[in-house]
Amino acid sequence: MDCQPIPLITDAEGITAEWMRRVLASGEASAAMEIARVEVGRLSDVTNALGNLYRCRLIAPDGGPASPASVIVKLPTANSLALRFARWMSLHRREHVFYRDIAAQSHLRVPALFYCDFEPRSHRFVLMLEDLGGMEAYRKSSASTKSGRVAPSGKSPGCRVASGRPMMIPHCPLAAIFSTPGKDASCRRFIC
């Protein structure tokens, strides 16, 4: 059993097969994981001023995909201004707390957490999440028709956003928790 603390990596260079193996082994489900190689690619189409997102493809010793085949690693940006901003607003701490303590109970679907770490003094953090690559990101260009009217029967993410409804319905159970007197007590410990 490897008892050394897992180093808190600061950039994509730190995402190695060895680091990945240790991180995944620290979770119960993936203790037997074998990873020979990791292919790291930055998710450049995602605009995130405060963090860098990497898609990591995990390759097994036989050259095939490991399990999980792919994960998303989120690291803080190297930009000092953005990092200061994140610290002011406790943004990385909030996300860390959410995935560690809340996500599993969330009514909304969120990527499953494989690993998270946070260092309060430097505000450095790392999140390793389920890769929801099979899902589509929203593209603004398809949000509404040219006339500005909603396409009511549209099924693309853009049309669904434009109708508003599909995004708000999953949010309702969150609101219902608090709107019912006495049911918000369990949330209070998460205030940050």
Next chain:
Amino acid sequence: MQTVYLLTLPATLERFGNLFTARTRRLAEDFGSRIAPQFAAVADGPRTVVHGDYRADNMLFGGEGNKDLAVIDWQGFGIGCGMYDVAFFLGTSVTSDVRRLIERDALDEYHEIVSGLGAENYTREDSWQSYRQNMLSTLMPMVIGCGALDMSDPKLVNQTRELLSRVLTAIEDLDPWEFLPPPERFLSRGWGFATLSRFGYRAYRLALRLRPRRKRSG
């Protein structure tokens, strides 16, 4: 948070000032010294887990015919009024024309479902008023983000401009001025903090104005 808001407001106005009308600019300035009471007023009601940045860019969708929705980017997570997420979503993620078309119906439906899930003493009118009040609150993350973040990426600038423009339009439409808390009582603790915050804002705004002159004279 109030101090951060007021310190970032000058930079926001410098970068995106053309999106503000005289009225919304004045509101943004007045709001700065009243954020603490505003959020206290909103938080006075029932609370829940809020995402804090609940907009379309932070959502992933199932493919054609699949209703799956996943929400990512929880760095704004906290405990607050659930309607904040709704206001932020409708304020940022649909065009202003579409928002005007759907918001009443969407809010009614939202209220109906929340009530069906067990919310008590929560009327349709409560839901609408809370939505308007929370639209005012969305000014805070918008101003802080616009003023504090590095805007060297044109993609980020365009995205931010669009979001801010939509939020300001929503604020004009929903007319939430009545929810702006009154100024703090003279010489109270809150008054002292608000005065210091305002002073900091004005000093920073002045420093920003003087900066090009210093450069020229240097």
